[in-house]
Amino acid sequence: MPNNRTILMTLSAICFALLGAALYLQHYKNMLPCPLCVIQRYAYFFCGLVCLAAASARQFKLWSFFGLAGSLTGLFYAGKQLWVLAHPGLSCGIDPMQTMLNKIPTAIYLPWIFEADGLCEDAVDTLFGLSIPQWSALWFAIISVALLVVLARRSNR
Numbered sequence: 001m002p003n004n005r006t007i008l009m010t011l012s013a014i015c016f017a018l019l020g021a022a023l024y025l026q027h028y029k030n031m032l033p034c035p036l037c038v039i040q041r042y043a044y045f046f047c048g049l050v051c052l053a054a055a056s057a058r059q060f061k062l063w064s065f066f067g068l069a070g071s072l073t074g075l076f077y078a079g080k081q082l083w084v085l086a087h088p089g090l091s092c093g094i095d096p097m098q099t100m101l102n103k104i105p106t107a108i109y110l111p112w113i114f115e116a117d118g119l120c121e122d123a124v125d126t127l128f129g130l131s132i133p134q135w136s137a138l139w140f141a142i143i144s145v146a147l148l149v150v151l152a153r154r155s156n157r
Contacts, residue, residue, distance in 0.1 A: 004150050008055035008064065011146055015048030018139055023113065025132065031125065032117040035098045036081040038107070040136050041114060043074030047143060054150075061151055068147040071140050078137035085133060 002010075022041055025031040033041065047070040054063030098116045101107055107114040127135060 004060060004064075004153060005055045007146055007150055008051045008060065008067075011067070011143055012048045012051035012055065014139070014143065015044045015051065018136075019044050019048070019113075027112070029125075031132070033115075034081070035101050035116040036077050036084070036133075038101050038114055038116040039077045040074050040081075040140075042106075043070050043077065043140070046070040047074070051147075064147050064150045068144060068151065071143040071147060075137060075140035075144060078133050078140055081133040082131075082137060085131065 019041060022033070022037070022044075026033055047067050050063055050067040050070060054060040054067060057063050101114075101116050104114070107116075125132065130138070
């Protein structure tokens with residue numbers, strides 16, 4: 001079984017690759033991100049950075065715990081988006097959350113990554129039979145389980 005450092009570096013690469021996939025869908029497939037999508041992007045970005053820090057830190061379990069918190073937050077918001085999709089007529093829509101998210105400095109300086117422009121109910125396109133929010137929830141669950149493995153193992157650098 002790979003050591004913790006390898007797992008953490010792999011998780012970081014996965015998080016950044018998923019951000020790249022989201023940018024591809026946004027800029028080349030014209031799928032505008034909704035506020036819940038943007039929050040999930042922040043969670044992937046946070047998990048990627050934290051896993052990278054954990055791979056190089058002595059206190060990797062503490063950093064891994066923060067990464068787990070970030071991935072569980074992303075899983076919560078992916079679940080919330082799936083709930084919105086399962087209940088037509090309900091939407092996060094253009095609401096105060098979108099306005100607040102678009103005023104965060106990262107959204108102002110990096111709007112091509114973190115600006116919310118779309119509606120949550122528009123995320124119905126599928127990829128290999130799953131919608132984008134379902135894929136996101138699946139990846140957050142995988143990342144969470146992997147971080148739980150890192151936290152449960154003895155100090156195996």
